Amino acid sequence: MRLIQIHVPNDDLPAVRGALSEGDVDHVLVDEAGPDEGVLAQIPVPSGAVDAVLETLYDAGLDESTYTVVTDADRTTVSNVDELTERYVEGPRGSAAISHPEIRERASDLKPETATYIAFAALSAIVAVGGLLLNSAIVIVGAMVIAPFAGSTLSASVGAVISDREMVVDSFTSQAVGLVIALGGAVLMGVTLQRTGFVPASLVVSRIDQVAAFATPNLLTLIIAVAAGFAGALALATDLPVSIAGVAVAAAIVPAAATAGISIVWGQPLMLAGAVVLLLMNIVFINLAAYIGLVSLGYRSSILGSLRENVSVSARTGAYALILVVFLVLVVVTVAATSQHIAFERAVNEDVESVIGSDQYASLELISVETGYSDGNLFGRAESVTVTVSRSSSDAEYEALAERLRTRITEDTGRPVTVSVRFVDYQQSTPTTTAAQPELFTRLVQELRELRAALGRAFGSAAVCPSTGAC
Structure with a gap:
């Protein structure tokens, strides 16, 4: 509940009292001791009814510049609160979610001013590049914390469910600008480190664990993006803090953008393609998951329905239609690019497990399988697969393992691959006597x-x- 405290001059008192009585809004009028003649109206209303009640008072003749304070009401006794909620509150009924005006305000508050947004987008990418090249997960988390993408990403879904077309357009524009700025900051940071000699130009960046983790889309990163979108929607539509969900959104965006920048600087087209697909996949599914999450909480308004009802031939309508078409094309391309890579990665994992699981390699233990981005032979280059296994130092050399893996994967997927096998050697000493039992x-x-x-x-x-x- 909210408590509206508003100054009502004596001249406007009859009209204001009539408007509140006609709307069946409980209120108390308190005589003021101040220099201005009038009364102080105290009006307890549901959270989503504040704007509607104030608009009613303004229509009754009350000056919009009059003294007004709106505060939280921890405890109220209002006889007709359910009727007021049904009449005024636009949005889901019940305690699970908040009204349209409030969710719009919360989404808007998440996005900083333009200059601040651009600065933090660039700084988060710069910090992320440093964390990736240092192979430091802690530094990457720091980049996620300062990233400003939560508001610009989630507000598109909010605008869609409350039929606020301007919010949707502003969100997509902000996302595009933020990604361009982040990519530019990542490239600038990479070039600076490379040209100044702090990072060797011959460094094989694809071998860095943190870089490789954000260089290709996979099912796990898809799940992270979907979970981040749902978490953001839930935090926005309830009283939960949005900052934690904002870190989850940034976790799906900032490292991928930084990896794309590193790929450009070090001239890795395949890694660039994988990072860009991962970035687009995260953005698309965060937006979709947030929209589905808000709809599941009861926000049923549709921006498509609003467009059908208010369709007209104008430059603004054309801009809305263009943005919608671009987003749909982006969804189709991203889903197709992601699906074919996930299918390729799954086939590679099955082939590697089948070969390593044979009796010939019984003494080897599979540690990891890293698959470079599968571009569908777009660049005409062989796909890369790196297999890491552990073995005892007394084991054989297994010189033919890489060739056998390459043959199996090529036959199964129909794509040329380059297979690298990395051995982790260890020594093992077993006891000669058994341990004494108590x-x-x-x-x-x-x-x-x-x-x-x-x-x-x-x-x-x-x-x-x-x-x-x-x-």
Whole structure:
């Protein structure tokens, strides 16, 4: 609930009182002791009814510049609160979600001013590049914390469910600008580090674990993007803090943008393609998941329905239609590019597991399989697969393992691949004697054996435990 406290001059008092009575809005009028003649109206209303009630008062003749304070009401006794909610609150009924005006305000508050937004987008990408090249997950998390993409990403879904077309357009524009700025910041950081010699130009960036983790889309990153979208929608539509969900959104965007920038600087087209597809996949599914999440909470308005009702030939309508078409094309391309890579990655994992699981390689233990982005032979280059296995230092060299893996994967997927096998050697020393068991435990085991032998003799069974064997 909210409490509206508003100054009503004596001249406007009859009209304001009539408007509140006609709307069946409970209120209390308190005489003011200040220099201005009039009363102070105290009006408890549901959270989503504030704007509607104020608009009613303004229509009754009250000046919009009059003294007005709106505060939270922790406890109220209002007889007709359900009727007021049904009449004024636009949005889901009940306590699970908030009204349209409030969710619009919360989404708008998440996005900083344009200059601040651009600065933080560039800084988050710069920090992320440093974290990726340092192979430091902590630094990457720091980049996620300062990233400003939560508001610009989630507001598109909010605008869609409350039929605010301007919010949708502003969100998509902000997302595009933010991604361009982040990519530019990542490229600038990479070029600076490379040209100044702090990072060697010959560095194989694809071998860095943190870089490789954000260089290709996969099912796990898809799940992360969907979960981030749902978490953002839930936080926006309830009283939960949005900052935590904002970090989850940034986790799906910032490292991928930084990886794309690193790929450009180090001239890795395949890695660039994988990072861009991962970035677009995350953005698309965060937006879709947030929209579905808000709809599931009861926000049923549709921007498509609003467009059908208010369709007209104008430059603004054309801009809306163009943005919608671009988004749909982006969805189709992203889903297709992601699906074919996930299918390729799944086939590679199955082939590697099949080969390593054979008796010939029984002494090897599979540690990881890293698959470079599968571009569908778009660049005419072989796909890359890196397999890491562990072995004892006394094992054979397994010189033909990479060739056997390459042959199996090529036959199964129909694509040329380059397979690299990385061995992790270890030494193992086993004890020559068994560990001494506690005396109490040894005595207990012996007594149990004797008890079983006695039961066997009593019931005529020959199954008696030998003194040196296990029962």
